[in-house]
Amino acid sequence: MPNSHAPKGTFSGDLMTNRAIDRNRDDGPILWSNALFLSLSPFLAASLIPIYLWNSGSHWALWVSAVALWLFSGLGITIGYHRLFAHRTYKASWIWRFLSLIAGASALQNSVLVWTAAHRRHHRHTDHEGDPYNATRGFWWTHMKWIFHSNDMADDFSNVPDLEADPLVRWQHAWYWTIAWTINLGVPLTLGLLIDRPWGMLLFAGLARIAYTHQATFCINSLCHILGSQPWSRSTTSRDSWVCALLTLGEGYHNFHHTFPADYRNGLRWFHFDPGKWVIWIGSRVGLTHNLKRTEAPIRWRKRLERLTERYQLSLELTAADAGHDWRQMIETARERVDTELTRWSQNLREYHRAYRAGEVTRSMRRSVRDARRAWRANWKEFLALGQALPVAA
Template structure:
């Protein structure tokens, strides 16, 4: 089968920037060295680019997980152009197709089932889906955002100005233009590219399927560290409308922290979260499925499977009861229907059901650990 035509501009950008980062930067480091100001500036620009993609392109525009003030949207739009990952409109269109048709080799723009190279960078090197390049029907909502359309219209000018202008201006101010162009320009850009690309490639290969195995997406804490929280990809693919990727307090998700912090400043609002009970049920369903698979070859499989199902059903029943009363309690607090919520009978029921759920969770965990 004949391969699609190469996109020579993309090939040139990726090859040239990589060669500068892999050869010129180490050579400059050995022969001249980089000072702390240059390293810090490169790191700050890397963070700015990365979080403009994660908080802006991805969670704000592609998935509409929250809304943002115009000033923050401009910051994201400039950072996205600085990251050189196409316009908001184009990036979001591709990403929505990816989610709708994930792992479908004929439709998913960067299907992981076509291999690491293809999903990481190969899909951008050839005209695999040229028929879609100007089709933005799935992002009509974004076409109503004047900032999105302004960036899309002036994308080439913005990306050239930022990628050369910022390193050049910093170099002139700091007194070393060559080091700035190499570190703040080339190395920062290559790192920004490939850490983002890891989410399309490694995050569909390496990690745990915590919430679903209906697609190839994985949860990986190490990738989350490299990608500002995007590594909890299995969660994201089943709960894509949640502004968080790392939902536990200990999970590294600075994008979530940025969005939440901006809410306190009035820069973000209408943050969307998936219901806790749905998240927990998805996680428990995966544990049940894996445990059933493990027990299927056991000599006492029938008896153990029956016990496993009994424990699971009991846990789900208590989970439903707990979250039902929790929702009622929150609604009553919000609507001020209870004069003294803390002393109400509803709170007593809530505490009792919470303890029952904890006891059942412990029973479930004990049984699962016995099977390990």
């Protein structure tokens, strides 16, 4: 994982811009089918829908079908392509995996093999050379321009051997276009014939729904690296934003996701908008999904500690230098105390989980986990109080 992101205006920031220019020269030729469809489809949908409504009037089935197919495609990408296949954040039954592949193909974002290979490169090289949607290349590049160009790496599946070994994935890759057209043309056409509005349904549940699903997914690569906060890490440009979460069916807590990509959740708290997380969890209740991976609390809190320490140090740099030394020492001492308690909490938890799997949990084990958590919390509160007491920049 990359661990440095040069701020704008610095020397290394300028170097980054120069490298971006070089890469522009190296981008493959434009794929006109991608460029024209992705650029024109939102405008076509936005202008044809009012004309259709003016001429033919509305019908509830048009709207309901468009929303239902949008949820089907969007969740196919989120819970299928992204969290199941690209990151392996949970395991699922055959039927769940099959439906995820059908739903993912209906979003018209290529086969899961191609999609995952690019996405794993995005995580491996975030914001650097080799990241297909490198956020340092600007909004439009990450939003959709990267798809306009052919890419030598598009057929490089060296980072997806696990998927290549999966017969279901190989089947979807071989039949991708057949599946995609069947859902995107066949289903709207059939529904349209049922209500005697084939063109209306093709427009609502076909073109408009596809255009919206595309733009919403593209926001994950563009907006989610620009808009919001970075509570977990500044090692990448990724950000957490509830606005992005609403737009992207719950993928907006992108800073959390880049910090803990193996977690099946994007929105950590119960009230964070993350339909993908809820559907996967419901799936586990009815036996369709299992082994849902969650990042342990002490690991998460250690990241928060690192992030807050950075903030404290930055605020000291902005205040008088002569007041700096003592504060630095106090921050370091308080940080070490929290760190020690996190290590103890983590060890106790690990022992508890080991015993739980072996059916040997004792009362004293439960107590030691609880005590370690309490000790961490007390030290964490002190660390937070120290932040309140830090000198403020004039």
